[in-house]
Amino acid sequence: MSKPKVLVVGAGGIGMIGAYTLHYNKRCEVSVIVRSDYELARKRGINIDSVAYGKVDNWKPANLAANTTEAMEAFGPFDYIYLATKNIPDGSNKCEDVIRPAVTPGLTTILMVQNGIDIENAMFEAFPANIVLSGVTLSGAQNLHLEVKHVGPEVCTIGFFKHPTIDEKILEAKAKEFIELYSNDLNTITYEPDVRSSRWRKLVYNASINPITALAGLDYSRVELCDGRATVLRPAMDEVVKVALADGYIIPDSHVQAMLEVSSGLFYTPSMLMDVRNNNLTELEIILGNCVKIARRHEVATPVLDTLYALMKMKQFDIKEKNGIIKVDTTINKDYSTYGKGF
Amino acid sequence: MSKPKVLVVGAGGIGMIGAYTLHYNKRCEVSVIVRSDYELARKRGINIDSVAYGKVDNWKPANLAANTTEAMEAFGPFDYIYLATKNIPDGSNKCEDVIRPAVTPGLTTILMVQNGIDIENAMFEAFPANIVLSGVTLSGAQNLHLEVKHVGPEVCTIGFFKHPTIDEKILEAKAKEFIELYSNDLNTITYEPDVRSSRWRKLVYNASINPITALAGLDYSRVELCDGRATVLRPAMDEVVKVALADGYIIPDSHVQAMLEVSSGLFYTPSMLMDVRNNNLTELEIILGNCVKIARRHEVATPVLDTLYALMKMKQFDIKEKNGIIKVDTTINKDYSTYGKGF
Numbered sequence: 206m207s208k209p210k211v212l213v214v215g216a217g218g219i220g221m222i223g224a225y226t227l228h229y230n231k232r233c234e235v236s237v238i239v240r241s242d243y244e245l246a247r248k249r250g251i252n253i254d255s256v257a258y259g260k261v262d263n264w265k266p267a268n269l270a271a272n273t274t275e276a277m278e279a280f281g282p283f284d285y286i287y288l289a290t291k292n293i294p295d296g297s298n299k300c301e302d303v304i305r306p307a308v309t310p311g312l313t314t315i316l317m318v319q320n321g322i323d324i325e326n327a328m329f330e331a332f333p334a335n336i337v338l339s340g341v342t343l344s345g346a347q348n349l350h351l352e353v354k355h356v357g358p359e360v361c362t363i364g365f366f367k368h369p370t371i372d373e374k375i376l377e378a379k380a381k382e383f384i385e386l387y388s389n390d391l392n393t394i395t396y397e398p399d400v401r402s403s404r405w406r407k408l409v410y411n412a413s414i415n416p417i418t419a420l421a422g423l424d425y426s427r428v429e430l431c432d433g434r435a436t437v438l439r440p441a442m443d444e445v446v447k448v449a450l451a452d453g454y455i456i457p458d459s460h461v462q463a464m465l466e467v468s469s470g471l472f473y474t475p476s477m478l479m480d481v482r483n484n485n486l487t488e489l490e491i492i493l494g495n496c497v498k499i500a501r502r503h504e505v506a507t508p509v510l511d512t513l514y515a516l517m518k519m520k521q522f523d524i525k526e527k528n529g530i531i532k533v534d535t536t537i538n539k540d541y542s543t544y545g546k547g548f
Numbered sequence: 549m550s551k552p553k554v555l556v557v558g559a560g561g562i563g564m565i566g567a568y569t570l571h572y573n574k575r576c577e578v579s580v581i582v583r584s585d586y587e588l589a590r591k592r593g594i595n596i597d598s599v600a601y602g603k604v605d606n607w608k609p610a611n612l613a614a615n616t617t618e619a620m621e622a623f624g625p626f627d628y629i630y631l632a633t634k635n636i637p638d639g640s641n642k643c644e645d646v647i648r649p650a651v652t653p654g655l656t657t658i659l660m661v662q663n664g665i666d667i668e669n670a671m672f673e674a675f676p677a678n679i680v681l682s683g684v685t686l687s688g689a690q691n692l693h694l695e696v697k698h699v700g701p702e703v704c705t706i707g708f709f710k711h712p713t714i715d716e717k718i719l720e721a722k723a724k725e726f727i728e729l730y731s732n733d734l735n736t737i738t739y740e741p742d743v744r745s746s747r748w749r750k751l752v753y754n755a756s757i758n759p760i761t762a763l764a765g766l767d768y769s770r771v772e773l774c775d776g777r778a779t780v781l782r783p784a785m786d787e788v789v790k791v792a793l794a795d796g797y798i799i800p801d802s803h804v805q806a807m808l809e810v811s812s813g814l815f816y817t818p819s820m821l822m823d824v825r826n827n828n829l830t831e832l833e834i835i836l837g838n839c840v841k842i843a844r845r846h847e848v849a850t851p852v853l854d855t856l857y858a859l860m861k862m863k864q865f866d867i868k869e870k871n872g873i874i875k876v877d878t879t880i881n882k883d884y885s886t887y888g889k890g891f
Contacts, residue, residue, distance in 0.1 A: 421862030431865045436858035508851035515779035519764030522774045
């Protein structure tokens with residue numbers, strides 16, 4: 206029997222370590238999409254400096270493509286897509302559109318190794334006949350023009366998103382099949398029977414620390430120096446816990462405490478702050494937007510998260526305008542003399 | 549009888565229009581402090597383009613000084629100080645220290661034409677034997693290297709801060725005496741019997757729109773385009789109203805509505821956003837910090853204002869660090885491998 210085919214989409218640190226892990230395990234045929242640095246990947250290969258796999262220079266994936274259309278033609282159809290792109294539903298590049306050319310209905314299982322909550326809905330809508338898995342990973346990896354730095358050993362939980370029509374037994378088997386392909390002695394991959402639970406737990410960190418550092422323009426240590434843990438991180442996390450509870454998930458206080466501690470003392474730049482600094486769109490909607498929407502549905506008051514979300518929507522607007530995605534007609538300024546009436 | 553002597557401190561738009569107004573009225577002897585552009589003021593003078601006073605080129609105030617010590621030596625003692633500097637108690641240049649050399653105990657009345665609430669306390673502490681007046685002004689003026697643009701006619705309310713020991717009759721007479729010096733046909737100066745009320749009313753605007761535009765990095769119109777009025781401006785204003793109520797001041801909803809409308813449609817940059825963009829310290833503590841402190845004292849919950857305040861404290865920290873006021877030792881980074889434990 207031929208090996209299953211896995212396509213890795215999303216060439217950030219997580220995607221690269223995912224691709225190398227599958228390559229290292231030799232249990233599947235790995236195809237990798239490298240978009241912007243495609244020529245460099247083809248000619249020189251990828252350099253990896255990994256806490257788990259050591260130094261690997263000039264690694265050339267056996268199957269390399271510049272986009273999913275080319276990948277499908279040359280190496281498809283795919284049993285799995287390991288999806289590790291950024292997930293920006295309010296951007297011009299929705300991840301379901303990115304993978305569409307490589308998805309075979311009824312065959313391809315999509316593993317979403319992405320942040321956020323309620324991310325499966327857009328996937329089910331785009332691909333109603335496909336299985337969608339959830340991967341909540343922590344790997345401490347980054348990729349800058351094919352120089353991959355992997356500083357934290359990968360800890361990942363994988364499970365299935367409940368599908369509207371496909372039986373749970375089949376979904377579970379598929380999740381476990383992928384775990385077989387992906388596990389080795391150098392990572393810790395566990396089956397997660399309730400993926401929404403793991404997503405809520407990660408959201409405690411992501412929905413608070415990401416927007417707060419992004420809005421402050423400060424790394425984690427500096428936020429701590431400003432007493433941010435007490436003044437805004439903890440209040441934001443407490444609201445995430447309340448929303449999760451209304452959604453049916455109990456997050457113990459020990460977990461919140463652990464999330465507060467996890468980056469303590471690190472001059473660490475969370476992804477949203479990195480994005481704001483680099484003038485890139487952030488994963489605001491799936492991380493904070495969906496959390497706030499769930500809160501509204503359950504009528505849970507979340508004034509801190511609402512404030513962070515409103516401000517981050519403005520940052521996102523600013524980034525969209527700076528990238529030419531939206532245009533503002535600044536000539537329709539009202540008469541300035543009205544300013545100040547009524548004080 | 550000789551004319552009363554007024555020293556104008558703070559050479560922004562408001563201070564410059566204040567100085568010119570007093571000069572124009574000819575009822576007092578005006579001395580003006582111009583610090584950074586002193587040489588230019590002395591040689592070329594000040595250019596004013598005013599909605600009220602027309603175009604005035606090369607205006608040279610009769611009494612000009614580079615700081616309060618020189619002003620006191622050359623032109624003091626002063627009956628009044630018209631204080632229009634920025635008010636940044638957490639900065640290195642407290643306004644009471646700036647005026648100290650020009651304050652004569654028992655003689656000099658200090659008119660604080662500055663934003664915020666509870667600003668009189670530091671003044672009473674520094675000058676227990678002096679009268680302190682409150683001026684809440686709206687003038688729509690700016691000064692860029694002695695090119696003064698005055699776009700909105702001045703509307704100002706003046707009254708007295710209740711003094712711990714001086715009789716209210718004396719305070720009231722002093723406030724009205726200054727109004728006599730300052731009023732003319734081109735401005736609207738009214739006596740305010742309860743200055744705390746006028747400060748709360750202005751704070752509805754300043755404690756919400758200033759930090760929100762500063763954190764978003766967007767002018768007022770763009771904040772509106774992001775639906776900011778509903779998502780965060782109104783919630784922030786509602787909290788200011790609640791705090792004012794606990795402090796004994798009823799702010800009608802019509803005023804809140806007016807504050808929401810006042811800058812509508814204007815690509816207008818509030819001062820705090822201007823400060824953040826120019827990497828200058830903001831008037832955070834007197835505008836938002838004192839409001840939040842009053843809320844805590846009265847046990848009023850203000851989660852939106854608390855969040856804005858916490859984030860702005862971080863922006864202020866960033867500005868202090870960039871200006872070398874504080875130093876952060878970034879070498880004491882904890883072991884990065886701890887990052888991610890516990891997800």
